[in-house]
Amino acid sequence: MQSKQKKILVIDDEPDILEFLQELLRQEGYAVAVAERAEYIDTLCDNSLPDLILIDVLLSGKDGRDIVRRLKSQPETEHIPVIMFSAHPGAEETVLAVGADDFVAKPFEMDEILEKIATHI
């Protein structure tokens, strides 16, 4: 078991996806915060910064890639690993281009997500 629980922030506009990811990641021993809205990111403060962020590309009115670009351009957040997922398999290149650390195509296997998280956290 980890000495200190790692915090993962998951942002997706689909509540079902948030629900099962939250459950699964908790079972794996992570502390999980989920948000449907991208604005949640703005409310993060120093002591609540996650150790890893999982974020969808299309977020009902917001482009997840814009958020990642901003996170990666700010000194306080640029170190946080970001994994993006999308139902567009072609999105991988654009996602990596904005600075995301990894990409997972939807629909994904749980094991695939867990493996990727483990490599970045």
Place this chain on the structure above:
Amino acid sequence: MAILSNDNHIDPELENTLPLNKQQSSAPPENNMEIVVLVDAKGIITYISSSISSLLASAPEAIVGCHVRTLLHPDDFEPALWAGSSVEQAVSESQEGEYRLRHKDGSWHWFEGKRMNLLAVPGVGAIACTFRTISQQELAPRLHWSEIYTSKHFVQFYENDAFLIDSVSSFLGTGLETGDACIVIATQEHLLMLEEQLRANGVDLLRASAQDKYIACDVNTGLALFMVHGLPEPERFSQAIGGMIERAAQRGHHIRIFGEMVAQLWVEGKPDAAVRLEELWNNLYHNPYAFSLFCSYPMRCFAGEIYREQFSRICQLHSHVIPDESYTSLAQIDERLRAISSLQQKAGSLVAEIGERKEAEKQLKVSEDRYRRLFETSKDGLLIVDADTHLITDVNPSVTELLGYPREQLLSRDLWHSSIFQSQEISQTAWQEALEQPSSRYDALPLQTRDGQIRYVEFVSNRYRANGHEVIQCSLRDVSERKELDKRKDEFISMASHELKTPVTSLKGFLNLVQRRSMKQGDEKILHYLARMDMQINKLTALINDLLDLSRMQTGKLIYREETFLLDELVREIVANIQETTQTHRLILERQTHATVFGDRERIGQVLINLLNNAIKYSPRADTVLIRMANDQQKILVSIQDFGIGIAQDHHLRIFERFYQVTEPAEKTYPGLGIGLSISSEIVRRHRGQMWVESRKGEGATFHFTLPLTDEGKRRASL
């Protein structure tokens, strides 16, 4: 326009543009001067050439079926030869003579006749007669002015002035009456006589003159305009006389000219200059105005044998020859008449040629009209460019509509400097290519319209020769809408697949959670069911991905990754995965190589999955699928063999087409989208490989595909 050149040959330019001409000049042996008649053994006319209508005013159909005695004069008609059944023996093989034939009005006309007995010739079985006109009626009076008006350039020979003035005043008088403009270039003496006669006929010359409808000029004044060193100077001639014709053309739709300049030169003893001038007149027909030219020569010019040849030359330069008045008397039929007659026939052949050319012109006009209509109404924009000057010579309404420029702004322009092709680099390249290459093609070329918008066109250019000129024809088909639709379809499929994948992601996520829980509880049965569900979800995902791939392939947006990988490894992996999904078939990997290939590993995997799934799907009664690999120095071959229903030869190529389904009753029981093979073969093609099938109906199928080896693979292959 019909052009008469002095050697009676078809103008070479016309010949080039009119492939019809050759055929027409070798048309049936009949002509307007000859009547061909076929008569059967009983003396009944079975055929008569249509020339009878112009020579004897009778309709051919009125004569066919009649006895030959209704056509031939009783004195020339040999009853014994035509009557009864002995005709065959009575008619000699071939006979020539002079015959009178009946005109529709009851009068008799003289003809030279030739008769051939072809009764015994199989397929003919008739007496063939040809009658060639010689009677005086055919020589002079038959040439009514109405016929001559349509003639371009004709000559009248005359012995006394009154006869000539009579003809000319009739020629000009009818012209002025019907609204034609007239030009007279005559001797002072003839001019006075002519004008007096015209006035006597009731023509208001002063008024016609004031309206520029009647232009008169003294023959010497006329000649002085262009004669240089005793010969007509072509440039000056066309300026002076052409200018006169142009002036007259503004007043009348047709122009009649009476000219004595040639005769004057002849009288002055300059036959060469006269002949040259006749030729220059003939060349004037190249100008855009229609005119008839009446020339006259006094017969005394041709007295004596030495002028025989020149006389013949003069005749040949005209489309029509009207002999002099001495031939109006039948009593004077003699050698000269025959000479004139043959000359008339020479001119007659010119008339026939004019007829042919008119027909050819008509054909040309029809085809020109047809082309023009196509050009004007084409929905595709058509742009004709001169290959030498690069200037636009013609555009159709679709171009002006498409680009927003009025026609006048495009004509005589070099598009190179316009913004139409300048806005984007690809358009510049395309235009350059159109100007330089024999042909070019672009599927969606961006062009800038007058108001700065970009329209996408399918652009095709072709260079060809027309009328001795290199032209470039460009066709522009507006595909902006199609492009927009493609874009929308692409976006739709992309969005649809996203929308389909979102619930699938949730299904899979919750399924994974349930699987974990069941694993802890050790419920094998539930775990089995969940595995089946998971597999079905994977199939659904694969279908959604196929749809997306297909759309992206069409728009060229499918991205291929490139990496070097071991094909063996990939094949083993895929075979193992598929084996897990089937209990009915054993997948046997028979042979492997150790080849590396360069390409998109995942996409090649997709091809293998597709072929293996097909092999299983289409062999429900078999239990084996064989996978073999082999390589040579250049490429690697993968073959997947099943023992199923097979594919008939007819479908071997088409199964790789998009949405193609074998629709035979047995195959209908195997539903599918018909896109798997299309995607697979496209992926292989993009890797510079090939895919094909070997199969016979009912005997299973073997799908093969090749992939090129990497350099490393080739090196290993050669070891």
